[in-house]
Amino acid sequence: MPESIFDGLRMPPVAKTLGWTLRAIDPEAGTIEVGFEGGEQFLNPAGTVQGGFLAAMLDDTMGPAVFAMGRGAIYAPTIELNVSFIKPARPGRFVGKGRVVSLGKTIAFLEGELFDEAGDLVARATATARVLDAASTLRP
Secondary structure: OOOOOOOOOOHHHHHHHHOOOEEEEEOOOOOEEEEEEOOOEEEEEOOEEOOOHHHHHHHHHHHHHHHHOOOOEEEEEEEEEEEEEEEOOEEEEEEEEEEEEOOOOEEEEEEEOOOOOOOEEEEEEEEEEEEHHHHHHHOO
16 A cells, blocks of 8 residues: 555544555545455345445545545545446455545535446546545544
């Protein structure tokens, strides 16, 4: 894992559940690449990863992009999340690629894509997030 603002931080339970791992980060550009594990416990009756878990992976890609771009001073909870499911997602490893499109004083606009192990796009998202001071918002 590359050195980053996330080093030494407590990993949130949701990130643990999703198998979150940092793969690449560029705080100046506002981009991030995150790995996820979509296990059997995430499957719907059709044997594919349930869409809510894919949406959570995308959300947990885009939010950390803002946190990194703000050098850990910004926490940006999602206000609105729009997900398009492109193809069925089989259990396995996933890669989320996120970017900050625009970062203002109170609102951030974000984009994310989620790829399966074969490199195929399985879902895409856009999000709007509220920009908050991380020190006064996050739990220790």
